[in-house]
Amino acid sequence: MQSALLNRARGAAFKATRPNGCSRSVVVVRATAEAPVVERKERKLGPLERGGTLSGDQAAGKDAGDKARAMATGVTAAATILQIVDGRFVDDRWIGGRWDLNQFKNAAGEVDWDKVIDAEVARRKLLEDYPIPSINEDPVNFDTSEIPWWAWVKRFHLPEAEKLNGRAAMMGYVLALFVDSLTGAGLLEQQESFLGKLALHICVFAILLVRSSADLDKYKGLIDEATFYDKQWNATWDGVKRPSEAESQ
Incomplete structure (x- = not known):
């Protein structure tokens, strides 16, 4: 039973819902799966998990991902919400048919390309599950070649x-x-x-x-x-x- 619930949670990476009382055609997709709640016994953290003498984001290590930062800081990253409203893709970060890279900058003022990749993957998955027509009034100007090779x-x-x-x-x-x-x-x-x-x-x-x-x-x-x-x-x-x-x- 527990393994079935875990598999179901892993497969729910993109879960579509429709807000109550909404008259327009709206599809809301949560781009990250919610981790299943598993009771674990508390244990003493090892040196690598404690980050040595460091704390906060620095304890997660260089170029750490969201999972490592969440373990180090105790703050879980919020799930990304993507929508299709009236046959058009809508997102606060999607401006003029492309991702606004200024909204993907980290604390150092540099573009977090991992988040850009995550957003583009979620957008394409959404359009794959819920296709919408392409119109000249709403062109897609973003190209994945803009993401650096490294x-x-x-x-x-x-x-x-x-x-x-x-x-x-x-x-x-x-x-x-x-x-x-x-x-x-x-x-x-x-x-x-x-x-x-x-x-x-x-x-x-x-x-x-x-x-x-x-x-x-x-x-x-x-x-x-x-x-x-x-x-x-x-x-x-x-x-x-x-x-x-x-x-x-």
Whole structure:
């Protein structure tokens, strides 16, 4: 029961509601899911959680996310509300068909690109769930290319690279121990041999290709798609002799 409630809470990242007593066509979407309330026993915070001698935002670390800052300060970030009113996307930060970057600046006066990405993702998700017509009077002038490349790298590529690097290291170490137990060749000997280098590259590329179990379904779909027309062609000859079979007889 508890796991079902947790899955339901995780899947409610975008929950649509309609305000009571509202005559206009209004769709309100909460862009962040509310965390489920789970009773936990109080325990003493570790040094990393306490932030050492620091306090407040500084205790969360450099370039900390909303979750880390909430743990350090005890203040949870407010959920973002996006709306579609009378067939148009409405948000206080959406001005002239683009995000007003001045409203995304942090305490240092710099644009928090993570919040811009979150807002754009929420906007596109809202329009995907509730499509609206495109009109010349309300153009979309915002382009994701305006977001610096380093913001994309820090937000998506670095965490993914760190995860894949850790998986490759763990799998490589386990396989090296397995080879060592079978052949007696140590880690250094395996690194210097051709077969050892080949096995290392196979391990790394295999992890890059299969990052999760969902990738297996993706590759299976690609294989089915690649052989789809061949299956259709063979199906057209069911019950019919092919010219090549007639010649062989």
